[in-house]
């Protein structure tokens with residue numbers, strides 16, 4: 552008898568001839584996620600099996616797999632030989648464990664077999680095993696529609712027996728959609744935006760602008776920690792830390808006060824695009840949501856977009872703040888995001904920012920100041936860290 556983890560994936564079934572490519576990426580990402588845990592990964596007929604995990608590492612492996620994009624669900628299972636007695640013995644053992652958690656329970660046996668030569672078909676297994684369970688455990692009764700316990704038996708090259716199906720992160724395997732660059736602040740929104748795009752198969756790199764000494768060392772550590780939390784799902788992330796103080800001071804000295812935020816946003820986008828292009832990223836990602844603040848009105852977003860030619864993905868565009876906060880709690884970034892350290896966007900906020908900027912005016916205000924040298928210097932002084940969980 553061996554403990555194994557069954558891994559199910561769904562959406563990648565849809566990919567036709569590309570399917571082997573998607574499956575291979577998923578297996579590679581599982582390997583990365585399980586790094587340091589000894590195991591074997593096998594792939595067979597639309598399933599992945601993780602075998603040879605020691606008891607000590609089993610829970611850690613299960614936990615890590617729940618965050619691998621592309622996995623629909625997993626089941627910790629026992630793999631046993633197909634002898635009927637072994638199947639029954641394992642089913643008894645599992646059910647006993649389940650019944651430790653409750654006094655009474657409804658259950659159902661859910662059998663499948665890909666081995667069509669097995670001496671019983673699925674229906675017979677369901678009936679026979681159901682009957683044996685009822686005989687052995689008086690606390691059980693059958694409910695085929697909404698059972699509290701689903702006892703699954705799969706007859707393949709061996710028999711897999713399990714009761715648990717753990718929902719996972721879904722989405723597409725990271726790396727199947729190319730690379731994009733996330734503009735990450737220390738706020739609530741951008742980490743969620745990064746999570747959402749990695750979920751669609753993008754490899755993330757990240758760019759963060761800081762304005763030391765107006766923003767603190769702790770604000771920077773917070774961004775590093777947020778990046779680490781996203782990397783639990785997205786895999787290793789190249790994080791570029793861009794010194795932004797000189798540019799920000801110049802904006803505040805030389806540009807019209809009400810336009811400072813939007814000019815700052817444009818320059819951030821320009822620098823991020825340069826860094827993105829250097830490492831082969833084909834899009835930028837931000838945490839903007841329509842109408843959330845002055846710099847996120849439709850007019851402001853158009854003016855921001857005008858600064859770059861790469862597509863800008865804004866996965867949160869139609870989300871309410873509440874919805875974003877819920878998601879950030881779910882992915883585990885919320886508690887870090889609300890730590891009260893300043894972001895460079897929150898220092899020197901103008902009292903009356905434009906909410907309907909006119910593109911020509913903004914272009915003119917920006918062109919009146921020569922930012923080119925400052926931009927080159929910021930890029931040259933950018934620090935790169937590779938963040939892994």
Ligand code: ATP
Nearest residue numbers: 734735736738739740741758759760837838839896
């Ligand atoms: P967030 O919660 O992500 O900070 P926000 O609602 O506070 O978003 P803004 O501060 O206006 O909105 O920023 C809008 C977007 O610009 C952010 O979601 C992020 O993508 C990007 N951004 C803001 N500040 C920074 C920064 N210091 N470094 C990199 N990107 C930033």
Ligand code: MG
Nearest residue numbers: 736738894896
């Ligand atoms: Mg912010």
